[in-house]
Amino acid sequence: MQSSLATLSVIPPRSRAEQLADTLVEHIRARGLGPGDRLGTLDEIRAEVGFARTTVSEAVRLLRERGALEIRPGRGGGLFVAADTPVVRLRRTLLGANGSDRAVRDAIELRESLEEPIALAAAAACTPADGRRLAEAAAELALTGDDFDAFIERNWHLHELIAELCPNTMMSAVYASCLGYLTRSEYSYDDGATGAGEAVADYIARRSAAHVELVAAIRSADPERIRAAVRIHNDGAAGSADEVGEAPEAPEAPGTERTPEEDPR
Secondary structure (H helix, E strand, O other): OOOOOOOOOOOOOOOHHHHHHHHHHHHHHHHOOOOOEEEHHHHHHHHOOOOOOHEEEHHHHHHHHOOOEEEEEOOOOOOEEOOHHHHHHHHHHOOOOOHHHHHHHHHHHHHHHHHHHHHHOOOOOOOOOHHHHHHHHHHHHOOOOOOOHHHHHHHHHHHHHHHHHHHHHHHHHHOOOOOHHHOOOOOOOOOOOOHHHHHHHHHHHHHHHHHHHHHHHHHHHHHHHHHHHHHHHHHHOOOOOOOOOOOOOOOOOOOOOOOOOOOOO
């Protein structure tokens, strides 16, 4: 008889940023805040909860991704409760998908199909100042060394900046939501290397170079260079964890090796 625990899965611990995001949602509800109401600023939230700026920024990013908040610059700006637009509803639909292998594959396929049009649209709208900001974000990737979590965080930030340049808000919303969904998905990974630290560093160096070229192509506004850079970005080496998933681990004992379930690229 099969054990009733055969399909048991462990729920991963929630980060401080996720906890803070949920707390802010409850605050919005408790205060009866509606679309267009001002919540505050990053610094005001930091002062209230005492968390690090990176944690507060990540919580706000999660809420923007869910369509709960929007940022308004300038005097009197800050974080405001977002209106329930069709784009927001679409984001919620994507983020509400379960974490099945099929859902993950669908998200990967959709995201990769959008890489080229997003990059081309970003290039058309990219100002010199935007280009410098993208280049700085791309350069930050290589500085993570063998810190896979830091690489994932900076990688997300770079792609978010690229998506923000796309004038098609629907396409940008779908792309950003796919990325957000994938970064929270779990993957198994077999690096096939003799040392996890070295393998991770090599992987990060290779992927960082691909992103530097993607940004350079966007800044050049050369469609053919952009398409070539997107192909390199999407086609990473077989078996890589690419931009989402778990960091590579040291090899298993003989006879217990794992097989990559999916290349999330």
